[in-house]
Amino acid sequence: MEEQKRTNVNEYGEFGLIEHLTKSFENHQESTIKGVGDDAAVIAGDGDWLTVVSTDMLMEGIHFDLMYTPLKHLGHKAISVNVSDIYAMNGVPEQVTVSIAISNRFSVEALEELYEGIKVACKEYGVDLVGGDTTSSMKGLAISVTAIGKAHKQKITYRNTAKVGDIICITGNVGAAYLGLQLLEREKQIFLENPDVKPNLDDQDFLVGRQLKPRARKDMIALFEQNGVVPTSMIDISDGVASEVFHICKQSNVGAILEESGIPLHPKTEEMAFNFKMDPATVALSGGEDYELLFTIKEEDLEKVKYMPDIYIAGEIVEKEEGINLHTKGGNIHALKAQGWKHF
Amino acid sequence: MEEQKRTNVNEYGEFGLIEHLTKSFENHQESTIKGVGDDAAVIAGDGDWLTVVSTDMLMEGIHFDLMYTPLKHLGHKAISVNVSDIYAMNGVPEQVTVSIAISNRFSVEALEELYEGIKVACKEYGVDLVGGDTTSSMKGLAISVTAIGKAHKQKITYRNTAKVGDIICITGNVGAAYLGLQLLEREKQIFLENPDVKPNLDDQDFLVGRQLKPRARKDMIALFEQNGVVPTSMIDISDGVASEVFHICKQSNVGAILEESGIPLHPKTEEMAFNFKMDPATVALSGGEDYELLFTIKEEDLEKVKYMPDIYIAGEIVEKEEGINLHTKGGNIHALKAQGWKHF
Numbered sequence: 021m022e023e024q025k026r027t028n029v030n031e032y033g034e035f036g037l038i039e040h041l042t043k044s045f046e047n048h049q050e051s052t053i054k055g056v057g058d059d060a061a062v063i064a065g066d067g068d069w070l071t072v073v074s075t076d077m078l079m080e081g082i083h084f085d086l087m088y089t090p091l092k093h094l095g096h097k098a099i100s101v102n103v104s105d106i107y108a109m110n111g112v113p114e115q116v117t118v119s120i121a122i123s124n125r126f127s128v129e130a131l132e133e134l135y136e137g138i139k140v141a142c143k144e145y146g147v148d149l150v151g152g153d154t155t156s157s158m159k160g161l162a163i164s165v166t167a168i169g170k171a172h173k174q175k176i177t178y179r180n181t182a183k184v185g186d187i188i189c190i191t192g193n194v195g196a197a198y199l200g201l202q203l204l205e206r207e208k209q210i211f212l213e214n215p216d217v218k219p220n221l222d223d224q225d226f227l228v229g230r231q232l233k234p235r236a237r238k239d240m241i242a243l244f245e246q247n248g249v250v251p252t253s254m255i256d257i258s259d260g261v262a263s264e265v266f267h268i269c270k271q272s273n274v275g276a277i278l279e280e281s282g283i284p285l286h287p288k289t290e291e292m293a294f295n296f297k298m299d300p301a302t303v304a305l306s307g308g309e310d311y312e313l314l315f316t317i318k319e320e321d322l323e324k325v326k327y328m329p330d331i332y333i334a335g336e337i338v339e340k341e342e343g344i345n346l347h348t349k350g351g352n353i354h355a356l357k358a359q360g361w362k363h364f
Numbered sequence: 365m366e367e368q369k370r371t372n373v374n375e376y377g378e379f380g381l382i383e384h385l386t387k388s389f390e391n392h393q394e395s396t397i398k399g400v401g402d403d404a405a406v407i408a409g410d411g412d413w414l415t416v417v418s419t420d421m422l423m424e425g426i427h428f429d430l431m432y433t434p435l436k437h438l439g440h441k442a443i444s445v446n447v448s449d450i451y452a453m454n455g456v457p458e459q460v461t462v463s464i465a466i467s468n469r470f471s472v473e474a475l476e477e478l479y480e481g482i483k484v485a486c487k488e489y490g491v492d493l494v495g496g497d498t499t500s501s502m503k504g505l506a507i508s509v510t511a512i513g514k515a516h517k518q519k520i521t522y523r524n525t526a527k528v529g530d531i532i533c534i535t536g537n538v539g540a541a542y543l544g545l546q547l548l549e550r551e552k553q554i555f556l557e558n559p560d561v562k563p564n565l566d567d568q569d570f571l572v573g574r575q576l577k578p579r580a581r582k583d584m585i586a587l588f589e590q591n592g593v594v595p596t597s598m599i600d601i602s603d604g605v606a607s608e609v610f611h612i613c614k615q616s617n618v619g620a621i622l623e624e625s626g627i628p629l630h631p632k633t634e635e636m637a638f639n640f641k642m643d644p645a646t647v648a649l650s651g652g653e654d655y656e657l658l659f660t661i662k663e664e665d666l667e668k669v670k671y672m673p674d675i676y677i678a679g680e681i682v683e684k685e686e687g688i689n690l691h692t693k694g695g696n697i698h699a700l701k702a703q704g705w706k707h708f
Binding site (some may be wrong): 045071083093131 | 369370371372375376378381382384385386388390391392393394396398400404405407408409410411415417418419420421423424425426427457458459461463464465466468470471472473475476479483486487490491493494495496497498499500501502503504506507510512514572591602
């Protein structure tokens with residue numbers, strides 16, 4: 021390939037790039053309700069029910085390292101990260117398709133491991149594997165998953181519908197998956213330098229587990245339903261809290277004030293951040309792959325949310341002009357930086 | 365990765381492998397109507413309308429060679445091969461998602477070319493690009509497309525519903541895409557041996573075009589509708605006529621007699637087969653990637669089909685016990701061999 025001009029893709033970043041490449045596309049179908057730009061696409065479905073579709077591609081050497089990723093966990097994670105996008109629309113995933121490309125170093129037994137993980141995840145989330153493709157690759161493993169689900173017209177939750185005065189909430193805890201990855205990478209380096217040293221991950225089940233086998237928050241969607249709460253906007257935390265807040269604010273045309281004290285950190289995450297000499301707040305804000313949910317609610321729903329387990333109040337939506345700021349534990353307020361993971 | 369036992373994936377082949385890997389999967393959703401095993405998955409939709417979903421992954425070095433594949437054509441083909449699966453269900457595609465993984469050798473300008481082809485195809489087939497993912501790869505380009513469409517409950521066409529006495533039909537012509545590939549590969553080898561020799565593809569637009577820019581048969585689905593024809597079974601010709609007849613027969617639990625004289629070959633395909641010293645019948649039966657449709661109709665629909673352009677009568681469905689045979693132009697009958705392209 022020869023080109024006159026050569027612009028590096030890094031100049032755009034993942035989100036800018038897809039926006040740039042698809043900006044001149046026009047829609048032709050009445051059934052298309054929401055295209056590129058949210059966790060999932062939205063298509064007209066059965067009456068009040070909308071069809072929600074999300075897709076992701078996981079590449080060996082970029083998204084996972086088979087030196088420390090058991091194939092069973094990888095299969096599970098490939099499903100989890102996709103159904104997470106459906107939950108982030110306040111939807112329920114029902115089907116998945118899985119395509120894999122493999123080099124000749126993969127045996128049938130290795131693929132059985134991968135599909136065992138896919139099967140466990142399908143059972144856990146109640147989704148059916150309905151299609152897919154197996155093919156060869158020149159090098160490495162590629163996994164592409166598409167998740168298809170349903171969301172009710174009155175309850176579907178987009179990224180661009182947060183309003184000034186809404187409360188920002190986060191489920192579970194964040195930053196753990198990122199530190200799990202740091203631990204795995206550290207042990208990998210030690211092993212590569214001296215293969216006789218045994219990996220020392222004995223007490224790190226929690227952090228490593230959060231990286232290798234994240235759980236999408238199916239339970240939260242059920243909780244919303246039971247408690248009559250419809251978030252005003254929602255996104256799943258794949259790139260990090262800061263990055264997700266930026267997405268919500270940019271698309272909703274609002275600002276935000278995030279409370280450092282409100283961002284949920286597991287004690288083990290805090291402890292390990294100190295061990296790594298990292299600022300726990302930075303880990304919490306910029307560490308990705310937790311697959312928790314970040315959402316906003318109307319102020320009047322605050323009472324309901326208070327009684328729901330595992331949800332933390334992390335800030336408030338403000339006027340766009342006020343910007344996107346972090347209120348630190350030390351009492352300072354400064355502009356939030358989005359340093360989400362970029363796979364470029 | 366270490367395994368006790370190492371079975372090579374070639375022992376299964378593409379279709380056997382996916383069957384083996386997913387055989388223990390159970391379905392949980394009422395909305396799942398048809399899972400793995402047809403051109404597309406089928407999900408309950410809006411009343412009498414079903415949602416049809418198909419997915420495919422194209423890998424550089426396996427499915428395409430960028431030495432002779434313009435990126436614009438590749439983008440177009442990635443969409444065409446997926447919507448072709450929806451047409452093969454007698455459905456109409458409405459949305460697509462496109463995920464790509466790229467190494468750092470791809471510039472923004474190269475991706476613009478790829479997306480230009482995707483855009484042209486979306487317009488041609490009337491589908492909307494509603495989602496996707498761009499990410500990095502360690503090496504090469506990977507493209508994963510999912511197509512979503514609708515088919516009417518009374519008109520959806522599966523692979524497993526051909527009946528004894530049904531007539532086998534083929535649209536357009538076959539074998540051309542395969543010879544187009546042979547031409548491109550031949551010129552590539554000549555170029556690699558002597559970069560000063562200019563490629564000699566001047567009069568080969570037809571064959572090369574069939575390989576680089578196949579057209580899915582959107583027109584046929586409209587023709588079926590206009591003429592009140594509902595095929596009894598259908599499949600698109602991606603792996604070759606013989607292979608597709610085997611799929612229909614295996615899934616419908618029937619046999620077939622294929623007429624060599626009925627398999628449509630373009631004069632240029634016949635001519636080039638002779639140039640390559642290949643048997644045109646073998647090219648027609650085993651050459652893949654034409655993305656024409658192979659379908660069966662009830663005998664009583666024969667009159668209607670005769671007045672429809674570009675449809676050829678190629679054989680008949682018979683009892684399973686009679687096997688799958690080819691009736692040659694020379695008057696012999698012998699067992700058909702399925703030598704579809706395998707990407708393993």
